[in-house]
Amino acid sequence: MPLHxxxxxxxxxxxGVKRIGEPPIAVFNVEGKLFAISDICTHAEASLSExxxxxxxxxxxxxxxxxxxxxxxxxxxxxVDPVQTFPVVVQENxxxxxxxxxxx
Ligand code: FES
Numbered sequence: 001m002p003l004h005x006x007x008x009x010x011x012x013x014x015x016g017v018k019r020i021g022e023p024p025i026a027v028f029n030v031e032g033k034l035f036a037i038s039d040i041c042t043h044a045e046a047s048l049s050e051x052x053x054x055x056x057x058x059x060x061x062x063x064x065x066x067x068x069x070x071x072x073x074x075x076x077x078x079x080v081d082p083v084q085t086f087p088v089v090v091q092e093n094x095x096x097x098x099x100x101x102x103x104x
Contacts, residue, residue, distance in 0.1 A: 003089060003096035006036075012095060019049040021102035025086060027095065028069055030056055035069035036086040036097045043079040 004020070006027050012018050012034070018027045024039035026049035035056070039049050046062035053059075056069045065079030072082040087098040 001087075001098040001100060003091075004099050004102050006088075006095040006097060009090060009093045009095055015053070017049045017053075018095075019047070020097075021099075023102070024049075025097055025099065025102065026058075027088065027097060028053060028058065030069065034088040034090070034095065036088045037067065037069060037072055038084040040083070041065065041067075041079060042074065042081040042083055048083065 006018055006020055012029045014029050014032055016029050019039050025036055026039040027036045039047050041048055041060045043065055046060050048058050050061045051058045057066050058069055059066050063078050066075045067083055068075055072085040074080055074082055089096045
């Protein structure tokens with residue numbers, strides 16, 4: 001699968017999040033672990049990059065559904081369907097996500 005550049009590693013510090021592309025992908029740095037998920041909540045399309053991160057989960061900012069950043073699973077209602085997850089690759093201090101197609 002093609003690699004899509006997110007940013008330099010230094011631009012995504014611990015606790016940070018980057019939103020890239022269209023359809024948007026949110027890339028989180030949680031305690032040095034990188035996670036990439038679809039940015040769009042499966043309940044009513046809020047932006048999960050604006051949500052609160054707790055452990056390896058993110059709380060949707062609109063109605064509070066919690067998603068597992070690792071698996072994309074919706075852990076609590078009102079969301080039911082998972083969000084898509086993407087592999088994250090770090091090469092030469094650059095962060096990439098593996099994704100079929102995403103616009104800049
Ligand atoms: S839009 Fe995310 S829980 Fe409703």
